[in-house]
Amino acid sequence: MTIAQPLGMHHVTAIATDPQRNVDFYREVLGLRLVKQTVNYDAPDTYHLYYGDEAGHPGTILTFFPWPNAPRGRRGTGQATTTAFSVPEGSLGYWQQRLRARGVEIIEQATRESDDVLALADPDGLRLELVAHPGDRRAGWPDGPVPVEHAVRGLFGVVLTEGAMEGTDAMLRERLGFQVVEEAPGRTRYGVGDAAPGRVVDVVADPRGQQGLTAAGTVHHIAWRAPDRDIQRAWREALVEAGVTVTPIIDRQYFESIYFREPGGVLLEIATDPPGFTRDEPLLELGRRLRLPPWLEPRREAIEALLPPLKLGELGDDAGDSPAGETDSTQ
Ligand code: ZN
Secondary structure: OOOOOOOOEEEEEEEEOOHHHHHHHHHHHOOOEEEEEEEEOOEEEEEEEEEEOOOOOOOOEEEEEEOOOOOEOEOOEOEEEEEEEEEOOOOHHHHHHHHHHOOOOEEEEEEEOOEEEEEEEOOOOOEEEEEEOOOOOOOOOOOOOOOOOOOOOEEEEEEEEEOOOHHHHHHHHHHOOOEEEEEEOOEEEEEOOOOOOOOEEEEEEOOOOOEOEOOEOOEEEEEEEEOOHHHHHHHHHHHHHOOOOOOOOEEOOOOEEEEEEOOOOOEEEEEEOOOOHHHOOOHHHOOOOEOOOOOOHHHHHHHHHHOOOOOOOOOOOHHHHOHHHHHHHOO
């Protein structure tokens, strides 16, 4: 039997608190483009913010539900505990300086397998990594505040922390078409296709670890790419046949989605590549104003009244990272 295989990661969705602080960090510090301002379709009094490269290509997307009053979550088993972005080889010096200049604490520096890694936390405590990996051919966002030679290329992968490996391992290999590409003590890397950045997931075993609590500063779910609806539908049928509980196909406007849990508890999604973020606004204008799906448009006024207004600050060029510019930027 051939197993459908994702093209790679589609997006990661996490929980934040203050939407303005979230926007400022991901746009101005990490230099991602805000490619969509919309609402959580299941709770339209909350934003759903999407960040990515210029067009928000699948595999570059990190999204947030900012719930201003969400309690702080706890990283632990049954969760995606790290979201890693790919940056060009040789860029970590630049990033160290950039983060330091903006008061972002670097919580770990490591060399893992052959990759250099910087770990940091976003303002809500979400653990992020920047992984310098040679040969990521994705373009990054050429018009962002980070010079394109250092800009984030897209997602590198995620780390799943699991109390037990067996069920997760079986789902990744037997239902999702992953292969083991690297093994280190307590940590296994799985990949699809060429296992390039954006096509890997690491599973860390933590048999005595506490279960994670999904709230602010933690990942809500991770999504893998299906090239189109037909493949997604076939994949759904195969999962159902294998006894996995899967949602119906849900219209998310910019992609269509199915959701299910892996045996360790992490919520997974399979999302289609089309139609993408230019479905309801042109490329040049992505993310500038609130977009609602047709079924919520009649309630726009009420929804806008409930959402805190967002200010998109000017994205300066990167002069702020020269030593003189750093002084300027703190004034
Ligand atoms: Zn999702």
